[in-house]
Amino acid sequence: MxxxxxxxxxxxxxxxxxxxxxxxxxxxxxxxxxxxxxxxxxxxxxxxxxxxxxxxxxxxxxxxxxxxxxxxxxxxxxxxxxxxxxxxxxxxxRCVVFQEDTLFPWLTVKENIAFGLKGRTTEKKASEEEIERFLSLVGLSEFRDYLPREISGGMKQRVALARVLILKPKxxxxxxxxxxxxxxxxxxxxxxxxxxxxxxxxxxxxxxxxxxxxxxxxxxxxxxxxxxxxxxxxxxxxxxxxxxxxxxxxxxxxxxxxxxxxx
Amino acid sequence: MKKRTVQTDNSEFQTPRSAFRILPWIIPLGFILLWFMVSETGMIPTYLMPHPAEIGKTSYNYILGNPGEAPYAGRFLDDAVASLMRVAMGFALAVILGLPLGIISGRISVVQRLMGTTINGLRAVPGISWLPLAMIWFGIGIKTTVFLVALAAFFPIYLNAAAGARQINPLLLQAGAMMGVKRLRGTFAILLPGAMPHIMTGLRLGLGISWAYLVLGELTGVPNGLGALIMDARMLGRIDIIVLGIIIIAVIGRVGDQLLKTSLRVCFKSARRMT
Structure with a gap:
């Protein structure tokens, strides 16, 4: 890690x-x-x-x-x-990582990371690969199907980081x-x-x-x-x-x- | 990669599974047993409360008997379908109106201010006072019943949807905005899921009260339906049919609630994961 x-x-x-x-x-x-x-x-x-x-x-x-x-x-x-x-x-x-937990509690780790990509006109396969890449970048590949309430505070912030970095903010x-x-x-x-x-x-x-x-x-x-x-x-x-x-x-x-x- | 099972509940404090299964049936079964014993001893005269065995006979006759063989024989399907249709139509109407209005007034304070007084005033009017008016407007029949059901179910659905939309964590909406989520997607991808626990409560309360107002609506002399059955039986002094009608409504109400809960959970992640 x-x-x-x-x-x-x-x-x-x-x-x-x-x-x-x-x-x-x-x-x-x-x-x-x-x-x-x-x-x-x-x-x-x-x-x-x-x-x-x-x-x-x-x-x-x-x-x-x-x-x-x-x-x-x-x-x-x-x-x-x-x-x-x-x-x-x-x-x-200009993406923000907040101090508080602002993950969507009804989405899994992976779905939270994918959230911002949806609605963008990217190829499905390409965005799937991006999601995998960012899951592993923050070291949460194994936790992809967990819900926010099931992971620790540090992990939540890693998800929060990944879900905005994947959008390539300026x-x-x-x-x-x-x-x-x-x-x-x-x-x-x-x-x-x-x-x-x-x-x-x-x-x-x-x-x-x-x-x-x-x-x-x-x-x-x-x-x-x-x-x-x-x-x-x-x-x-x-x-x-x-x-x-x-x-x-x-x-x-x-x-x-x-x-x-x-x- | 498969999801590992996560124990979110504190299982060590839970009763064993089998005991947990029978828990809901203890009170109804105990009640029937008590009823049986009281009836056997003859403490309560049968014109006040018939023997359970008699109810059993009546229900067999009502549900499975050949129509025309005896009064009420084989009417069950006809009555149940008629009542279910009325509840479904009235409830659907209440959802179509109550859910969007509730969500909107929960988010936009001007709308809340505009509607609040009226809705809370109307909410205070008991359903039975609408009955005479509804009969004048819609006549005797299905329209009156559907109107009453829709009216009654509207309030819990509206109020809970509004509360759900109002209490949503504003940071979740901010997070959506900074990820480039526009209003329409925000409504369906953040607002509705975030309000789902409240929405679900509202829908369940609405469906529950639908049955109460169904019976009220069917008192007006419609030829079929479970409410009509009970009213009819009262005129003829058939207490066994009255009791049977009550039991059937209770069973259908319970099953309907479960169906509503299950179908919401099947359809929506948020219902599945947050309630």
Missing amino acids: KPKLKAISRFQPEPRETILEIRNLRKVFNINNAFVTVLDEIDFSVKGGEMICIFGRSGCGKSTLLNILGGFIAPSSGAILLNGKGVSKPGPD VLLMDEPFASLDAQTREEMQNLLLSLWEKLSHTVLFVTHDVNEAITLADRILVMGKDPGRIRDDISVDLLRPRKREASEFLLFSRELYARLRD
Whole structure:
């Protein structure tokens, strides 16, 4: 189950193209007739194949940001450009892995993974092969006929990952997807995510409040501050992969990140 | 790859299979036994409650006897088919109207607001008060019965479908939207399966109440049907036929409920896997 990563995994010498641009995003909520600015001056761009962690304390608006990117809520002002085109509604080009279990409880593991492919005009045999491929990519081939209630929380998140990766989204949005898992399973899932990223090279925006998770995964960490939610820092993580938590560079990095979280 | 069997229930707390099988029959059989004993001792006069053996004789005559041989002989098939047809038509009408309306009002608050007061007001009106009106509108006969059955079955079907559609986890709909599911497919692939446990409850309650209103509708002097049979027997003082009619309705009602449950489970994954 444990995926092995190559020593030097993602050194891509060729310049990567910007695929997602967030321009001056602002979100104001009206709570009991008081206007609360949750997000302000959110401005960044994402290159194809990048793994970005949006990192901050709870309540800083990072989930709201992800929901706006997913198209579930509209921003008060600002624009989101995907490959230069504005987006406003949810769609399979920006797939989401939620923190909660959102599998369809009446479908088996395999049927859940196949769900998004249905209604697409693909050949039946080809999509059948795709489903098999993704079942094995997340290591659930043996559990294909199980129902969500019959598998563990970690397995459910693997299904949630597979059912969106199979749609080949331009950007994968992940909203603290492993937060409700136990520490060991969480690490397993992080490794799985990295190994899938390795194979499929999709672009990931990953929301987390866990320092170690951010450093383990990210090419870049966007540190968000509170009241209003702003991006305070944009840190490149240039540690070699696979990253070991015991390594001194890792510890240095995490100390630094903790410090930034405090001020 | 075959599915492994998964024990979802806590089997160690379950009674053995054979005991589990006979469990539903204990109360009816016990009741019949008690009835038998009371009748044997003559504690209850036969004009209040006939002896079970007599009911047995009557039912044989009613179900298998040659028509014309005796009063009520061989009428069973005719009565049962007439009643079943009425229930089926009334119930189908209630499903056709109640299910879509319920789902829509469960999802769209404007519709809910528009319909809620009216539906809950009408729901409070007892079926028997509709009877005189229905007889004036539709006359004596099948239309009145079908109207009453449809009216009665509509409310549980509508209300449960609305509750089912309302309580569905909004994240499931969001998940569908981000996977590119459009409204029509979302309705059939997410909304309906998600609401299935409630829908099923509504349909079962609706079918159950259909039988109650069937008897009410058939009291109006239709020539055949199980309700007509009971009413007719009351006029003639045939208490054995009344009791037999009640037992037959109970049996058909139970079988009908089981059939409904089974056919939903055969037709829908969601009914099979979530109820």
